[in-house]
Amino acid sequence: MNHPTPLAELRKPLPEALLDALRAVFGERLSTTQAMREHHGRDESSYDPMPPDAVVFAQSTEEVAAAVKLCASHEVPIIPYGTGTSLEGHILALRGGVTIDLSQMNAVVAIHPQDLTATVQAGVTRKQLNAELRDTGLFFPIDPGADASLGGMAATRASGTNAVRYGTMRENTLMLTVVTADGRIIRTGSRAKKSSAGYDLTRVFVGSEGTLGIITEVTVRLYPQPEAISAAVCSFNTTADAVNAVIRTIQMGVPVARVEFLDENGVRSINAHDKLTLPEKPLLLFEFHGSDMGVAEQAQTVQEIAFEFNALGFEWATRPEDRSRLWQARHNAYFAMLQMRPGARAISTDCCVPISSLAECILDTQADCEHHGIIYSIIGHVGDGNFHVLLMVDPNDPEDVARAEGVNARMVGRALSMDGTCTGEHGVGLHKMDFLVQEHGEEAIDVMRTLKHALDPKNIMNPGKIIRW
Amino acid sequence: MNHPTPLAELRKPLPEALLDALRAVFGERLSTTQAMREHHGRDESSYDPMPPDAVVFAQSTEEVAAAVKLCASHEVPIIPYGTGTSLEGHILALRGGVTIDLSQMNAVVAIHPQDLTATVQAGVTRKQLNAELRDTGLFFPIDPGADASLGGMAATRASGTNAVRYGTMRENTLMLTVVTADGRIIRTGSRAKKSSAGYDLTRVFVGSEGTLGIITEVTVRLYPQPEAISAAVCSFNTTADAVNAVIRTIQMGVPVARVEFLDENGVRSINAHDKLTLPEKPLLLFEFHGSDMGVAEQAQTVQEIAFEFNALGFEWATRPEDRSRLWQARHNAYFAMLQMRPGARAISTDCCVPISSLAECILDTQADCEHHGIIYSIIGHVGDGNFHVLLMVDPNDPEDVARAEGVNARMVGRALSMDGTCTGEHGVGLHKMDFLVQEHGEEAIDVMRTLKHALDPKNIMNPGKIIRW
Structure with a gap:
């Protein structure tokens, strides 16, 4: 399709x-x-x-x-x-x-626990890295849901649930080993936490989706495992209340580690898929990292904010197994949703907007979905202003597909008018090339094209992705 | 000279x-x-x-x-x-x-307090921005010491004392307006907190030192003013103890907002310049940001670490005027040092190394300075592994200059062998072009040169800086 x-x-x-x-x-x-x-x-x-x-x-x-x-x-x-x-x-x-x-390039090259860095081959997955880190007291926070490879995560500038606190692959990649389009091997930086040494080659390749070179090794930042972790779930009668509670939390600078939104369709799907009994209402999932005292303080503040926005409750999940179950359910949301319409495929959207516009962007998009009778759910890394609409379509029904793409296009237009972006973390690939032009304008796209032509003059590196030649 | x-x-x-x-x-x-x-x-x-x-x-x-x-x-x-x-x-x-x-381009274009962003013309200085922010409850943390313009700070990928907690211009620049080498005007991103929308043009220009285009507007991230701030000074008998206390603090993940080191020469110079009476011993200056409870907890942890490394005391500065006086003295260190050798000029170095190598890098460099009888001081943003040696030289004495440059070159070699960088925050300019090649290798420099040739084919943008044509 x-x-x-x-x-x-x-x-x-x-x-x-x-x-x-x-x-x-x-x-x-x-x-x-x-x-x-x-x-x-x-x-x-x-x-x-x-x-x-x-x-x-x-x-x-x-x-x-x-x-x-x-x-x-x-x-x-x-x-x-x-x-x-x-x-x-x-x-x-x-x-x-x-x-x-690159999946056989799965060696952890070096862990420097005292420097809070790890260097891995591109095929190492985030779960593998975290398993290897277990005894060091450190962890690698970036979590896009899928157990993706670190090479792929760097190539798409991935982020996910923890980004609100720890940043994305943009902030957490210290250096790369890259094979250029003519087969040379370069190292793009050092293990220093910061540097002003010339052009930022690391960030030229982070997010370049294989179109400028092939990432073969990645050096990332690590973090001490927090002394305390707690999680909470919190339902609301309306999407607006849930999202406005998040906006207030971020504006107050509460350093939440995760804050995820699921609309009632999303909650219904994971209830069915993961045999949970969450209220089928707009839901926020929070995770707090810090000292015992710090976590308690954050949670207290967030709870107060939630009740200010009419939360229906604030339920704790302090036991690790309860937390894991919740987050696993959250990560299953994509597959759970697929089961809500057998035979359907999901078109996943990925807007990210400045936080104050988030509620408006989500509500208008919901209204648009409802208006067109689309089966959908909305899940979001709302602390960053990032959300995904999963639009369930019959791949054999062109009208159905067109309806969904219409919702997507209008949502992107809405996000761009709010000074946001067409993709917070999934990347451009094939699907968002036109949106990219709409977002950046022809002049900036032309500068991107200049980079592509300079670094890949034969157009052999993953051609046809991100920008047209 | x-x-x-x-x-x-x-x-x-x-x-x-x-x-x-x-x-x-x-x-x-x-x-x-x-x-x-x-x-x-x-x-x-x-x-x-x-x-x-x-x-x-x-x-x-x-x-x-x-x-x-x-x-x-x-x-x-x-x-x-x-x-x-x-x-x-x-x-x-x-x-x-x-x-x-660009100093007359000093308008604050827009402050979006609810999104924690500000857009300014390139000539706005950091102090001006913070003055304009005063009533919003927000602040812009990046503080390189000088009251630099935000355009210049973006162009050199500046950072300074707060970077250990808040990051550098790399992490805090959301988007730029740039005039390209052929006079086109582009916008490099959006105000979304994260984005995977194509090549990271923002970070292509951040740190490019005017050699790829001219930054005319900068959009930066803002932060809520912390509920509580406290500062402390802490002297040690040895540099090793002071630096090792910092290393431990970072490895434990204490979110200190600032941690600055001054060696005894540095302390002596600011005592003289700012009429202070600090013990003329290696010194750490800490600043803690957070809730009242969070600040107290951080300070307690750091104090324990400091005493573990034989601190000679841990003195509080909770009154804003005491804090300002201390930080002003720290910022004056460069000028204070100039007065220690009338008629001299300062060569400032800027290595940054992975944190576990910091003590060794500083101690070996101190020994080298002492061995060559150079008048120097060491000050550092040590929480990031970044330090500056101010080497005081007689500009009319070529041997004196050569001695200092020898110390600098050996220190850079040392930092690179530790997987560090020749410049943590000052940039390359004219002075570090050879070091840059040493750091990145000819192949990576050639990729940088490819970018330069592609974006500035006539070599008219600040020519002769960063890399040789």
């Missing part, structure tokens, strides 16, 4: 010479089977698969560089692949080419 | 046609007097002045764009100028050209 022209005319069979050369490097770790290609031509977006012509499994930065050099010499597209959990078609092989699967 | 060749051969008189065209735009706000040119050819570095050929005072982004277009058509260098407080020769007119003084 709903895919752009796969540019079949630009799709040529891979040269035999390239395949032979790749086989010499990767041996059994090169695959051209249909099953393998299809697996790598699909993400969690609503797009139909677009398989690459071949897949190689890299085990080192040097192997990635070798693959890039070979593909560059044949001007064949290269697509990096981590866990395939992106939501905007990032890893679809629009023009064919070679997918470099 | 100590300046690179001013590239006199590249210095041509300004074409009369350009001067006429600039005069048509700027009228009386164009100056070619020697006094004005010399004023704009000097910063707070140890370099001799290198004046531009003309200075224009811009009052709008459109005027900046007009000046850039005119200079571009004549291939004449353009240098942006804020308050002239840079430390690495950033605003010296190495090849002549036109300096665009």
